[in-house]
Amino acid sequence: MTTIKEIALESGYSPATVSRLLNNDPNLSITADTKNKILEIANRLGYWEDHQEKKIKPTIALLYRVNHKEQLQDEYFTSLKQALVSTVERDALKMKTFYDIEDLIKNASLFQGFIGVGAELIENAQLVKLHKVLPNGVFVDTNPAPELFDSIRPNLPLTVKNAIDLFIKNGIDKIGFIGGVGPKHDHIQENDLRSITFVEYMKTRGMDTKWTCVEGPFSVENGYKLGKQVLAKYKNDLPEAFLIASDTLAVGVLQAFNEENVNVPKDTKILSINNSNVVKYVSPPLSSFNINQQEMIDMALDTLTRLIIRPDRPKIDIRMNTNLVVRKSFVPQEK
Known part of the structure; x- marks a missing residue:
């Protein structure tokens, strides 16, 4: 001992x-x-x-990466950041925020670990440099380097499957999907898990995927553009419902539908993902799958603490399930 x-x-x-x-x-x-x-x-x-019953209180860094170009996406990560700040204060931890990965690399010796929040691109070479000087890190909501760092993420594949199953239980078998492209990692464009899961799961259920529209960033502007594209092609053949990959896209899609006098939920229903504050105030208010940010932050800090005292354990990627918050854009008869 x-x-x-x-x-x-x-x-x-x-x-x-x-x-x-x-x-x-x-x-x-x-x-x-x-x-x-x-x-x-x-x-x-x-x-x-x-002494497995003991917990340490590490000094940690927050690596916060947003591009400040998309207000609603930034709002989601701002909310995550605030949840982390509040939890750090509650638990009497010490934390400093870094907005640039190179700054964190230079000051790595001041910390026992870091939490990563945000979706702005990080070069793989920078992540490798960070791992050499500060190997204990947990990314929240994203996972740019699963071979190097832990992560806590929403279970988006299961969310997509749950949405499709819920539509089917409510007698809806013509289902559309509107999404954006995935992130770039080391200059390689990746497909987004939500769109991949939608197409694959719809095919396993023997359902038509012709109303799938995936293009561009996860922004309100792009959602508006995709909404217009969908109506130009399918206005006289709309699916009974759409699953939209994020609230940011959904707000833009809804704007495009409203301009073309497409009535939601009468003409088509909408389910979205994220449950950000804004979806309560659009017309109609959007039913959306909620991502419990506080729970993700609590899990991230617990995971980081365990990693600091057991740095040689295998890297982990934890998926947290979502829950549906029902509003007027889709009111299921059966949950």
Whole structure:
């Protein structure tokens, strides 16, 4: 059994300092280098194997990546950031925010780990550099480097399947899908999981996928454009319902439908994903699958804490299920 005295002897710090750190003394004042050294030795000597009931309070960084070009998408990640800030304050943790990955790399020695929030592109080479100096990291909602860092994400494939099943249970078998393209990782364009799942699952159910429209970014402007495209092609052959990949797209689609006098939910119904604040105020209010941001943040911090004391464990990618919030754009008779 590893003792405080053994850690103190190897680290060169007093047993009192080691004990206060490992017992989360809020009044302890030590440098980041001291904290990192003591924790590294505690990990190496297997201290946590004999003290699994204990939790540490690490000093963490927030890597916050938004492009400030799309208000509704930024609102989603701003809300995630605020949930993290509030939780850090609640748990008496120390955190500093970085908006540029290179700045975090330069200051990595000040932290035991980081939380990543946002969808702005990060080059793979930068992620590799970050992993070398700060390997303990958890991304929330996205996962740009699953081979390097942990992540907590909404279970979007299951959400899409649940939406299709719900439509079918309500007697709807002509279902459309409107979505955007996936992110670029290391200059490679990826397909979005929502559109992939929609097409594959519809085919397994023996259903027509001709009303699938996937193009461009997840923005209100692009949603408006796609809504216009769908109506130009299918106004006289609309599906009974649409699943739209995000609220940002859905707001634009709804605007396009309203301009063309397409009545939602009479002419076609809409289900969206994210449940952002704005969907309550559009006309009609949108039924949307809710992503529990606070739960994702709590899970991210717990995952990061466990990673810091067991840095050699395999990387994990946790998927969190969503729940439907019903509004006027689609009121199911059976949930």
